[in-house]
Amino acid sequence: MTFLDAPLAALDGTPGTLGDIIGGRAALLVNVASKCGLTPQYTALEKLHEEYADRGFTVVGVPCNQFGGQEPGSAEEIQEFCSVSYGVTFPMTEKVEVNGADRHPVYQALVDTPDIEGRTGDISWNFEKFLISADGEVVARFAPLVTPDDPRLVAAVDALLP
Structure with a gap:
């Protein structure tokens, strides 16, 4: 069993796993929040998702309320905010x-991955990003301030896809 097999429901409550959500595509997994100074990254995340979807890529948003209580809403509120405010079409969990002690199993597997500066361990803030290959290999980790349109992130996505 890998982290792709860990139970992780879709935002609408549909049960499944991260593997089900990714569906055999490469993915950029991002812990997101609606009331964060970095929330405008949703625009670039959606653009990245749209630009590379035809090559077998998806962004996956993972709402988290652990950083300053910046994702307090219900699933319905999160979905509406993302759709109306940013036109988000990529999957959300x-x-x-x-x-912490209740860290989701997916993140238990991810936190040992070093970011581009070599840092491992706890997620530092909203919008930390993990690039995952179609076969489930964690390829890269990007700090929250590395935007989805950063040339290093875009090059990593591009290099991963056919």
Whole structure:
């Protein structure tokens, strides 16, 4: 069993796993929040999702309320905010914890991955990003301030896809 097999429901409550949500595509997994100074990254995340979807790529948003209580809403409120405010079409999961004793199993597997500066461990803030290959290999980790249109992130996505 890998982290792709860990139970993780869709934002609408549909049960499944991260593997079900990704559906055999490469993915950028991002812990997201609606009331964060980094929330405008949704625009670039959606653009990245749209630009690379035809090559077998998806962004996956993972709501988390652990950083300053910046994702307090219900699943319905999160979905409406993302859709109306940013036109988000990529999949979103249920709200999870990414740090601490109740850290979701997906994040338990991810936190040992070093970011581009070599840092591992706890998720530092909203909008930390993990690039995952179609076969479930964690390829890269990007800090929250690395935007989805950062040339390093875009090059990593591009290099991963056919």
